[in-house]
Amino acid sequence: MTPTTFLRSGVRLPLELPMEVRWKGRSGKKERAQGKTVTVSGSGFYVILPPRLRLAQATPIQFTMDLPVELTGVPMKLTGQGRVVRGHRSSAEAGVGAIIDDYRFQLSPPEA
16 A cells, blocks of 8 residues: 555554644644654544643644655655544543644655
8 A cells, every 4th residue: 555545545544653743822822742643544643642732623733744664665754734623631641633634745854
């Protein structure tokens, strides 16, 4: 399955990938958090973030996900925009489900 085929499919894949999520906070200040995906599909993802976070439904987000070379063949990142559709919060973690509205692949620079 190619990366493009995977992202256009409705199949949820259990993938634990590093992800950065960015959004505007209530004060309008830019916020960011590091997390790990739980599942990823062509239309969305579920990511675990630090427990202190609470992202409201419909919050616009930007994201960057590191894709494994085993999936893509070369080091790549997936960047895009989306919006929160659901959330779950506990004392240990905050889970966020989001819809992907737009995305693009970017080659990652080679590591030194």
